């Protein structure tokens with residue numbers, strides 16, 4: 001688990017599922033209101049962290065609709081009174097074929113439908129804190145990143161030393177590169193990047209040394 005903070009907003013991490021998806025709990029340190037970002041699988045690893053920190057989840061945010069990021073949406077939604085949010089262009093991805101070998105392998109369950117469709121530049125309120133939605137298409141058409149004060153949850157758009165794959169349905173290398181260059185690398189270099197898989201990094205570090213952005 002990592003624990004970060006900036007003003008009133010904090011985050012904690014649970015790594016879940018066979019693809020080691022980063023499920024982040026983002027919360028207001030004053031009210032303990034919480035958003036669960038990308039519960040990909042293994043709710044039994046996420047719930048204890050929520051209880052340990054005394055959090056009250058009110059939002060379920062998906063950076064995109066791939067199975068390894070949404071596989072425990074149902075479990076979270078059944079346990080807590082959360083509003084499920086995803087960008088409209090990835091809404092169709094919530095309707096995965098759960099008979100597939102892939103979903104079986106990932107331990108994914110059928111997702112409930114979204115309660116709210118996210119828009120670019122929209123502000124999401126978590127207690128007395130906020131996140132801003134940044135539409136970063138490329139890995140999927142409806143991929144979004146979530147920007148807090150000094151940190152960015154980048155989903156599968158940008159990784160530490162890598163970028164999201166674009167060979168899956170709806171992927172676009174051109175869109176991905178444009179998203180990263182115009183929406184992420186333009187942030188202050190000290191901005192902490194918290195990706196959907198693997199370790200954190202910073203905008204400056206990726207600008208200087210990410211081999212896919214040379």
Ligand SMILES: [Fe+2]
Pocket residue numbers: 064066139156
């Ligand atoms: Fe993905």
